[in-house]
Each structure stands twice: as structure tokens, then as C-alpha cells.
Amino acid sequence: MLPAGKTLAFAAQGERRCLGVRRAGRWIVCPYDAVLGGASAKDQCARCAQLDRSRSVAADTMADDPRPYGVYLAYFGPGLLKVGITAAERGAARLVEQGAVAYAWLGRGPLMAARRAEAVLGSALAVPDRFTKSAKRAAREALPPVADRVAELARLHGRAREPALWPETLEPVEFACTDHTELFGLDRIPADVAELGGMTPGAEVVGEVLAGVGSDVYLRLAGEWGPGQGVGPGQGVGGVVAVMDARVLSGWVLGAAGGRVTTVPVRASVSGVGEREGGGQEGLF
Secondary structure (H helix, E strand, C coil): CCCCCCEEEEEEECCCECCCEEECCEEECCCCCCECCCCCCCCCCHHHHHHHHHHCCCCCCCCCCCCCEEEEEEEEECCEEEEEEEEHHHCCHHHHHHCCCEEEEEEEECHHHHHHHHHHHHHHCCCCCCCCHHHHHHHHCCCCCHHHHHHHHHHHHHHHCCCCCCCCCCEECCCCCEECHHHHCHHHCCCCCEEECCCCCCCEEEEEEEEEECCEEEEEECCCCCHHHCCCCCCCCCCCEEEEEHHHHCCCEEEECCCCCCCCCEECCCCCCCCCCCCCCCCCC
């Protein structure tokens, strides 16, 4: 857990290694002992990732999964709504992982029925099944009031329930919106947020946790920053808030920081423009 106010001070040690593959409830060590790049959010080498997707709901290679699935609408910001599915037994865990600001369930049914509903509704409602991390981050910096989020979700939920669109094989769920403002600490995220770059051997991160949204951790950094580090001059200790994708830590051995400042590159954020290094589209499940 990373509650607001917690101080983080850690350093990357050695090399970043592939985490291998999870099978039958346990992790199998990467047989290639592969070294990973420090900036990527991916924690597997290409060959382990290929093996992982050989039996995966997200890759449509696990159609025989007998578990019931829920179909949901997720809200990430104005105009950023998506339709998706997740195993019903996981509850809202997938919505939290994705950093959904708010969400509502649409229906429930077998995997293939949920898959068909996701495809049909996504096409009919003109909503995608994913957004880039940069788009999500930009939206968080200027969110409308909760009532507006609920209203936007309710409108889309109502359209999805129209008889001409609703799949007969899916059990409908009445509209109920869950908002994650308090869970994530969204009201603690400022309007202008920098970004932490990738880890390298010996790189250190020192700062105070402000908020956590999915895999993104917002930190008030300790230290002095100058133009060479991507943040404007004149911003002293406590003057920079930066977001770190915690997935870039997977595969590193983390030890205590030896200094008092962050040595990972800090990039000034240009909200909503392009895709940052290591910030590709996030997975479906």
C-alpha cells in the first residue's frame, strides 16, 4: 500500500530481469534470464510474453474459460469512455488496475457472450476498448465534477440498453456508478504534472506519495531541478510533482536510496500530446 504522505526512497540495483510466466497459480522463472529495458512498462521478454498469450483471454486463446464475465463501461475523463470485460470473480479489481475514474456494470454472462457484447456495443456506441496512458493522465489533470461523470456514464449506459443493441445472451445490470475520487486521491493531483523517466542501474527515486491511480504513482519529489532535467528553473524542494508508472519497477531489485534526491530523469509534461516513452496502450484484462 502507498498511502498519501508515505515517503519513498529506493534505488535500482543490478539489471532488470524478465519476470517469466505465471502458470497454475505460480510464477515460472524466465528460462532465458533475459534483461529488460528500464523504460518499458513490460515486465516480460518477447518469448515469455508469447508463451503467456498462448493461453490468454485477452489474446482470444482461452475461449473455454468457464467463468462468468462482467461487461462494464469505464470513464477516464470527458469523452474518454470505453467498454470492456473482466472475470466476474475479480469484481472491480480490473477497473482499479486500469485507473478508471468511474465505472458502471452493463451485464454479465459467459465469456463468449461477454466478448460479443463488448464488440457489438463498442462498435455501436463508437467507444474503444482501450486508451493510451498519456490520454488518461492528461484527463486526470482537469476532471469535471462527479455529477458530470455520472451523467456521461448514465447516458452511454442507457444507449447500450436499447433493445436493438442489447445481446440476448447477456444478463443486464441496472445502472449504478462507482467513482474512485477518494480511492485514488484524485483531488490531490495538481493541474501540471511532470513525468519520471525509466530506471537505470543505480538510479534513485525519493519523494512523498500524493496519490495512486492504477499503476501510476504521483510523487512530490525531493531535490533541486534545472532545465537539463526537463523541469523549469526556480522550482526547489517540494516544487515538482511527477508521476511514475510503477510497472517500470517490475524486474528490478530495489534497495534503499543512498542520497536524498531523485536521479531518474524528470520530463516536463505536455498534457495530451503524443505518447511518452514506455507508455503504450494498456492491456485489456
